[in-house]
Amino acid sequence: MARSPRPSDIGAFPRPSVAVDVAVVTVQPDGQLAVLVLRRTGDRAGQWALPGRFVRDRERLADSVAIALAEKCGLPAAALAGATPRQLHVFDDPARDDRGWVMSVAHLLGLPYERLSAHVAERADLALAPVRERRLQLPGRQRNLPYGQGAIVEYAVDELRRRYLEEPDPEGLLGADEFSLAELRDLHATVLDEPWQIDTFRRNMLPALTSTDTVRSGTPGRPAALYRRSR
């Protein structure tokens, strides 16, 4: 008769499947915060959901996120260059998936709109769902994300806003290395869902920005100075 598994035996116990889910957040040209959703195949076919995937053998979570976005959404590695998924929360309800015991590690990933728009435009199974009050407005008649993914969106929006209160464009949503204060301010106003007075914004941000000593001209008016993030 086999001995009972000892607690330190690593294979002694059933293991969960581990999945990653990712809220890919962007800002549309109209100034709307939005999250990438994918129309599912297989389980819950037809429903819009956040991209995700099961973790493969000895795979890092961040790598799983990148591969999920590549395989499911067609986003090449170049689209993710310089962007780091951030862990939000582990969802561990053993009943959360009909197919078996799954733990899902939810992530936040900020991407500039330019890296997403072509893919979203050319595929009917991708969409950008606007964020309203920490919830997504999904295309069609679907009200809620499956698998309790609404909670992931809330975690993601909260974390995004916390970070945007602390430093200029931490998720690199602007997409460009150099930007004007007005561009940065519009972005922060979008993410935080509240306006900034330009003097206050300038005072708060300048210590964390580096002047490029260049300007953006081409329109009437004084050219705007361009900045980079200091780190």
Added chain:
Amino acid sequence: MARSPRPSDIGAFPRPSVAVDVAVVTVQPDGQLAVLVLRRTGDRAGQWALPGRFVRDRERLADSVAIALAEKCGLPAAALAGATPRQLHVFDDPARDDRGWVMSVAHLLGLPYERLSAHVAERADLALAPVRERRLQLPGRQRNLPYGQGAIVEYAVDELRRRYLEEPDPEGLLGADEFSLAELRDLHATVLDEPWQIDTFRRNMLPALTSTDTVRSGTPGRPAALYRRSR
């Protein structure tokens, strides 16, 4: 020949062992922030480490934390009453454990000293390691925690401090439902590692406290008013 695993087949891929680790944080009577460490048996026998355990079949992470503290440290359910472990980060380096592929979900749990002291006193394999600059001063000659657990301590201290900047005693470290402003202030000064001016502290905290309309007397001087947290 068996077909290749389809991506949605839940059992199709190897799965990691999932472990929980927990930084149990408390404040000693001398006003020192400290974290519970346990002398290991089995793998890395003799070394001090944070408590933790592999997750059992269909077990919730928070339950695993509680069971780990009960089984490894002798902390009964009563010791954890009202305390909720908070997820900090998933450590997913496939090489982090010699025994195989392990993902560890690190947690923070605040406990009042009174719930720990008897257990620590009666067991030679438990200790409270003081926190200095987001690192632990381990007993004996051991400099570092194994398995990269030093990073867990840093996450835990950062999260603790962030929370103590936002509300009065969110982790319930005082242990009592009712407390004086001086007690609360001393606690916050310990956690945040910096003092508070009493007027400023009072102004900041009172909106989040409820007066009990009782006082603590028994020593010379004006009796201190007692408060509860408003939520």
Added chain:
DNA sequence: CGGCGTTATCGCGTCCGTGCGTTAACGTGA
């Protein structure tokens, strides 16, 4: 009962951040 010690409260000067009106700077376009 009064002195003492401790906590609570208060008045107030100072400092700092905000936001607004004004001025300056700088391209664009006629």
Added chain:
DNA sequence: TCACGTTAACGCACGGACGCGATAACGCCG
């Protein structure tokens, strides 16, 4: 070259927060 529009910078009034000294309140103890 000048008017215009936009951005940047500035001066400053105002309000809020801070911290300190002073005062009040309240048990304890002799």
